[in-house]
Amino acid sequence: MADNTHENTHHSDTVTLPLVGxxxxxxxxxxVVFGALGVLTVLEVLVAELFKNVGGEATNAFRVIALMGIAVxxxxxxxxxxxxxxxxxKFFRVVLMFPLFLVIIAVLYLIGVPVGPGGGYR
Amino acid sequence: MAELTAHAGAHSDNAHKKLDANNKKLAMWLYLASEVVIFSVLIGAYAVFRFNEPEIVKNVHKELGIALVTVNTFILLMSSWAMVLALRAIEMGKRREFMLWMSGVVGMGVVFLLGQYIEYRELAHLAITLDSISPDFGGFGMRFYAPTAFHGAHVLIGVLLGLQVLWLGHKGFYDNNPIGVEAFGLYWHFVDVVWIILFTLIYLI
Known part of the structure; x- marks a missing residue:
């Protein structure tokens, strides 16, 4: 069912990591991926909490970009x-990316629409 | 000659199985692509609200906290890990190990749903409902419940499907053809990916 690359990569308990070996x-x-996901989640919560009450537009923008970056x-x-x-x-990647690409354009457009009096988007 | 024919037959059978598995995975990916669109609309609606009404979101964050939802996020991440290990076990022919990891997936799915139920109760006590119009939380309920409840429904369906996978696995259905486990795994991981985005966007930003 699965090809050799899949089996070699996913059935082995030994992993070669950059820097670590x-x-x-x-x-x-x-x-290893689960460990990385756990560490990144802790990092996310730390960034969210540490920069929560720090004022300034630049800090807030950094916080949002950092959090979304970690989530991605x-x-x-x-x-x-x-x-x-x-x-x-590789075709599966196209199947996933196509709707994502369309939706990102749609959301960016929506965020750009100005809010009318009394909250036009409501 | 007979050996050569048998070898060619086995080769063609393997190629056929691989093609069949790829087709089934493509079907699941196409289904997930449609889910991407639905979830993106809900997430997009929340993102637009978040950028236009930062004060309301700040008020909700102050009241709600993130301890419970962080624990819930870890549980879902752990369930994804258990899911790949279940697939790995059945691919390696270890049915007993597969049953253990798969039970973990289902169990953690149930715990996640319980956590979400507790969170919804807290929100109800704060009077954050679908149609709440209070100046502190107005408009938040609809944007919050739509994506999170839709996601919760996917977890619930995942738990039910997981029970079926467990039952079929127990019967030995996947011993020689684990594509059903892999397809279910794709669904479960997708639900995890959606939660990763929801957790950051709704609870942290």
Whole structure:
């Protein structure tokens, strides 16, 4: 069912990581990704709480960009490793990206629409 | 000669199985693409509200806190990890291990739903409802409940599907063809990805 690349990557408990080198852990790459997701979630909560009451538009913009950036990295980790987009048919990436691309354009457009008197978008 | 024919037959059977698995995965990805659109509309509606009404969102954050939802997020992330380990186990022919991890997925899905129920009760006590018009929280309820309840419904459906996967796995249905587990896994991970975005956008920003 699964091809050799998939089996070699996902069934092995030994993972080679940049900087760290080769490590052996139950679940291999899946457990490493889970660890990364946990660390990133803690980092997210810290950024959200530490910069919550710090005033200034620049700080707020940094907070929003940092939080969304971390969320996107977490989502990509799940899609890339857990949903196997890294090793599966590349066409699946297109199937996922096409609606995302359309929706991002639509949301950016909506955010750009000025609010009318009394909250026109309500 | 007979050996060669048998080898060619096995090769063609493997190719057929791979094609069949790819087609089933493509079907699931197409379904998930439609879900991307639905969730994006709900998330987009919240994002527009968040950027236009920052004070209301700040008021809700002050009242609600993030302890419960952070724990719930960890539970869902852990369930995704359990899901890939369940798939890995069944692909390696370890049915007992698969059953254990899959039970974990279902159990954590139930715990997540309980957490969401507790959170909704807290919100109800604050009078944050679908149609609340108070100056402190006005308009938040509809934008909040639509994406989170829709996501919760997906978790509930995932739990029910997970129970079916558990039952079929127990019967040995996936021993030689785990594509059903992989397809369910895609659904479950997608639900996790949606929550990753919702958690950041609704509770942290």
């Amino acid at each position: 080769s490590i052996t852990v139950y679940g291999g790459i899946y457990t 990295v977490k989502a990509l980790l799940v899609v890339w490793f857990y949903m196997h987009l890294r090793t599966d048919n």
